[in-house]
Amino acid sequence: MRPLRSWLARRLLLGAAQTxxxxxxxxxxxxxxxxxxxxxxAGDEPDPARVAAIRETMELxxxxxxxxxxxxxxxxxGDLGTSLVSRRPVSAxxxxxxxxxxxxxxxxxxxxxxxxxxxxxxxxxxRGRLADRAISxxxxxxxxxxxxxxxxxxxxxxxxxxGWLPPTAVGYGTDLLGHPAALVLPVLVLLSRPxxxxxxxxxxxxIEALASPYAxxxxxxxxxGARIRYAHALxxxxxxxxxxxxxxxxxLLCGVIVVEALFVIPGLGTVLMNAVxxxxxxxxxxxxxxxxxxxxxxxxxxxxxxRGFAPRGEVTA
Amino acid sequence: xxxxxxxxxxxxGPPRRGVLAAASxxxxxxxxxxxxxxxxxxxxxxxxxxxKPRRGGRLRAAFAGGGAxxxxxxxxxxxxxxVARAKALFDKLADYGADLSARxxxxxxxxxxxxxxxxxxxxxxxxFHDGRPVTARDVLYSYRRIADPKEAYRAKASLEPIDLAAxxxxxxxxxxxxxxxxxxxxxxxxxAFGAYIVPDGAKEFDRKPIGSGPFRFVSxxxxxxxxxxxxxxxxDGAPHLDELEFIVANEESARVNxxxxxxxxxxxxxxxxxxxxxxxxxxxxxxRLPGSAMQAFAMKTDRPPFDDRRVREAFxxxxxxxxxxxxxxxxxxxxxxxxxxxxxxxxxxxxPQREQDLDRARKLLEEAGAADLRVTLDTSPVAAGFTEAxxxxxxxxxxxxxxxxxRNGSKDSYWSDILDSGTLCSYRSGAMPIExxxxxxxxTGSTTNATKWHHKDFDALYQQAQSTKDDKARAxxxxxxxxxxxxxxxxxxxxxxxxxxxxxxxxxxxxxEAPANTLDWARFDKVWLR
Numbered sequence: 003m004r005p006l007r008s009w010l011a012r013r014l015l016l017g018a019a020q021t022x023x024x025x026x027x028x029x030x031x032x033x034x035x036x037x038x039x040x041x042x043x044a045g046d047e048p049d050p051a052r053v054a055a056i057r058e059t060m061e062l063x064x065x066x067x068x069x070x071x072x073x074x075x076x077x078x079x080g081d082l083g084t085s086l087v088s089r090r091p092v093s094a095x096x097x098x099x100x101x102x103x104x105x106x107x108x109x110x111x112x113x114x115x116x117x118x119x120x121x122x123x124x125x126x127x128x129r130g131r132l133a134d135r136a137i138s139x140x141x142x143x144x145x146x147x148x149x150x151x152x153x154x155x156x157x158x159x160x161x162x163x164x165g166w167l168p169p170t171a172v173g174y175g176t177d178l179l180g181h182p183a184a185l186v187l188p189v190l191v192l193l194s195r196p197x198x199x200x201x202x203x204x205x206x207x208x209i210e211a212l213a214s215p216y217a218x219x220x221x222x223x224x225x226x227g228a229r230i231r232y233a234h235a236l237x238x239x240x241x242x243x244x245x246x247x248x249x250x251x252x253x254l255l256c257g258v259i260v261v262e263a264l265f266v267i268p269g270l271g272t273v274l275m276n277a278v279x280x281x282x283x284x285x286x287x288x289x290x291x292x293x294x295x296x297x298x299x300x301x302x303x304x305x306x307x308x309r310g311f312a313p314r315g316e317v318t319a
Numbered sequence: 320x321x322x323x324x325x326x327x328x329x330x331x332g333p334p335r336r337g338v339l340a341a342a343s344x345x346x347x348x349x350x351x352x353x354x355x356x357x358x359x360x361x362x363x364x365x366x367x368x369x370x371k372p373r374r375g376g377r378l379r380a381a382f383a384g385g386g387a388x389x390x391x392x393x394x395x396x397x398x399x400x401x402v403a404r405a406k407a408l409f410d411k412l413a414d415y416g417a418d419l420s421a422r423x424x425x426x427x428x429x430x431x432x433x434x435x436x437x438x439x440x441x442x443x444x445x446x447f448h449d450g451r452p453v454t455a456r457d458v459l460y461s462y463r464r465i466a467d468p469k470e471a472y473r474a475k476a477s478l479e480p481i482d483l484a485a486x487x488x489x490x491x492x493x494x495x496x497x498x499x500x501x502x503x504x505x506x507x508x509x510x511a512f513g514a515y516i517v518p519d520g521a522k523e524f525d526r527k528p529i530g531s532g533p534f535r536f537v538s539x540x541x542x543x544x545x546x547x548x549x550x551x552x553x554x555d556g557a558p559h560l561d562e563l564e565f566i567v568a569n570e571e572s573a574r575v576n577x578x579x580x581x582x583x584x585x586x587x588x589x590x591x592x593x594x595x596x597x598x599x600x601x602x603x604x605x606x607r608l609p610g611s612a613m614q615a616f617a618m619k620t621d622r623p624p625f626d627d628r629r630v631r632e633a634f635x636x637x638x639x640x641x642x643x644x645x646x647x648x649x650x651x652x653x654x655x656x657x658x659x660x661x662x663x664x665x666x667x668x669x670x671p672q673r674e675q676d677l678d679r680a681r682k683l684l685e686e687a688g689a690a691d692l693r694v695t696l697d698t699s700p701v702a703a704g705f706t707e708a709x710x711x712x713x714x715x716x717x718x719x720x721x722x723x724x725x726r727n728g729s730k731d732s733y734w735s736d737i738l739d740s741g742t743l744c745s746y747r748s749g750a751m752p753i754e755x756x757x758x759x760x761x762x763t764g765s766t767t768n769a770t771k772w773h774h775k776d777f778d779a780l781y782q783q784a785q786s787t788k789d790d791k792a793r794a795x796x797x798x799x800x801x802x803x804x805x806x807x808x809x810x811x812x813x814x815x816x817x818x819x820x821x822x823x824x825x826x827x828x829x830x831x832e833a834p835a836n837t838l839d840w841a842r843f844d845k846v847w848l849r
Binding site for chain 2: 035036037041042043044045046047048049050051052053055056058059085087088090095098099154157161162168169170172173263264265266268272273275276277279280281282285
């Protein structure tokens with residue numbers, strides 16, 4: 003187990019360094035955006051005296067490095083800072099936005115894995131035949147539709163025309179679970195593209211694995227086809243898909259901005275969008291930390307899964 | 320009028336009535352509901368078509384909002400959603416009628432001295448939601464809070480004429496405002512954006528805000544929802560609705576879908592294309608508030624090429640206003656005549672409508688030695704139709720031999736970016752009195768003078784108007800100033816966009832003439848559910 007532990011330690015260190023780099027980069031980029039929080043808040047009344055006054059109340063007149071250091075010092079005590087605009091703690095922003103986003107992301111992943119893997123396996127089993135061609139065509143087609151367009155289409159058909167589902171999550175507040183009907187369309191839109199890419203990936207992996215020498219060898223030993231497929235080929239096909247899945251979960255958590263906007267679900271994506279528009283640097287930085295940590299953890303998790311499914315060189319020792 | 324501030328009848332001018340009547344005639348073929356603007360004497364929904372006001376129910380209204388950083392502090396109001404909430408919870412001393420003249424609200428009367436620099440304001444009998452009466456102390460506290468030099472409240476600049484240290488409470492319901500200079504339009508100050516009256520000492524508004532407005536606080540989740548309940552003792556009569564919920568939905572299509580799906584009854588700020596698609600569908604009513612958003616190009620008059628008035632006039636003549644409205648606003652607007660405030664008090668409606676005249680524009684440019692002019696037009700997707708209008712104007716200018724390069728800027732810092740730099744930019748303005756437009760944008764000391772219109776004689780005329788007590792004489796001064804702007808000003812005002820609202824067919828009493836930001840816009844105490 004030693005190699006695994008040192009590998010994990012290295013990965014965690016690397017992850018911490020990556021998160022720091024992300025935060026620094028985000029800070030630099032936000033500072034580089036034209037205008038600051040005072041200008042953004044002044045909006046169409048950019049009276050220079052007022053902008054200066056806002057800047058002063060927000061303490062933006064202090065040098066950028068001093069502000070960054072202050073914020074980093076707070077971070078050491080687990081304090082994500084205070085919003086420039088509302089003067090409310092950034093942690094409240096994250097806590098408020100996290101629930102809806104997490105709910106959407108977990109539902110999507112729960113459905114994504116069986117659907118994506120199932121379709122991929124199905125296509126691989128019937129390689130070249132009607133089922134394969136149908137699945138490949140549909141997944142390619144759906145993948146090409148942008149989420150916004152798909153969302154508008156689904157809302158128009160299922161909510162407005164047929165009246166089966168509510169068009170948005172307006173009025174349900176944080177109690178989204180209490181109104182499952184409101185979640186159907188958002189989750190469908192979120193699923194649409196990842197399912198397609200996952201299915202195509204699993205299909206390719208399965209086909210490759212089934213054509214590999216070890217599968218041929220297993221067949222020669224007379225091992226039943228189902229066992230070769232599911233016990234031998236599938237784990238190898240899923241290994242690359244796990245990496246892909248980690249990236250998908252990342253994408254889901256870190257702002258499914260389009261879906262949140264379209265269905266009025268106030269999650270992290272919405273918080274981030276508003277914070278960037280308002281140049282609310284502490285909120286943007288706080289979110290960058292959260293996203294950075296999530297990304298690192300997910301990727302380590304995906305690597306662990308990959309190692310579990312398809313052990314390679316380093317662990318075989 | 321200032322001696323007798325009783326509410327006046329605000330009959331809209333003939334052009335607007337004509338436009339609205341035509342629109343309702345067309346829509347009347349398909350919808351039963353648009354008749355409200357046909358023949359009623361007031362802008363408020365005609366009682367014949369909307370039925371008798373009915374008490375009860377909860378109305379949900381969807382607005383674009385500020386997200387998780389929203390606050391209910393009325394003095395921090397910045398967005399339309401903020402103002403709509405603020406006016407439900409709080410009152411101002413005065414507010415704007417459909418023609419942007421000040422109408423008394425918490426103030427019952429206002430009376431100036433002969434020099435127009437001391438105003439006695441009497442409050443009406445009103446109570447806050449906790450039962451306390453609204454007093455002169457509350458007024459002074461609110462105004463001093465807004466003017467706090469350490470803070471940056473939006474209304475601070477508007478209250479600048481008041482010497483708050485010298486102003487005092489004469490008795491419980493009388494305030495004497497001492498002004499720094501004569502201000503004939505002082506009631507406009509009382510109606511200023513964000514100048515709400517809060518109880519003496521109030522500092523915290525997000526947990527349990529207390530106001531004197533028609534609705535009292537129930538709950539608030541920033542960026543999501545605000546729930547309010549009827550304030551039965553409101554001085555202007557209790558609202559018809561039991562409850563009012565504001566919902567934040569930044570995506571226009573989400574507001575439309577929520578309305579169509581019955582999740583909200585009122586959707587604010589819709590696109591002209593949405594309005595066209597649903598005008599006759601019968602699933603929602605489209606309300607077009609005229610005169611809400613001036614659309615213009617601002618020329619910096621202090622630098623080449625626009626420091627030559629012939630070039631400015633040439634640009635006035637280059638614009639094909641109809642094409643700009645059809646192209647950039649999908650036809651949802653009215654022609655501009657290079658002056659702010661069409662349909663407002665003091666607007667000189669008698670000036671001839673300016674038309675495109677490319678030959679004359681070419682000639683003027685030649686005289687100015689700018690025959691082969693190249694200009695950069697700054698624009699940004701900060702407002703609907705900006706980039707479209709810039710593209711259309713570029714093509715129109717090309718026909719007069721002017722090469723325009725359109726430069727797209729950042730949406731979040733646009734207004735600040737164009738204030739001092741560049742020469743030509745897209746510009747728009749919400750509704751405000753013509754006097755405020757002049758004082759904020761067209762005087763040497765103005766804080767947001769984007770056309771760099773600095774003329775001592777023009778400043779003097781403004782002071783003269785502010786020192787003129789007689790309404791007619793003052794109107795004449797404003798007309799003189801506006802004639803000059805019409806001839807050689809820096810704003811090429813090509814149109815006024817309609818402000819589009821969608822309501823469920825069940826909603827009655829929605830005003831159809833009040834520009835956005837005026838009293839009757841987003842006013843939910845006079846609205847009912849059928």
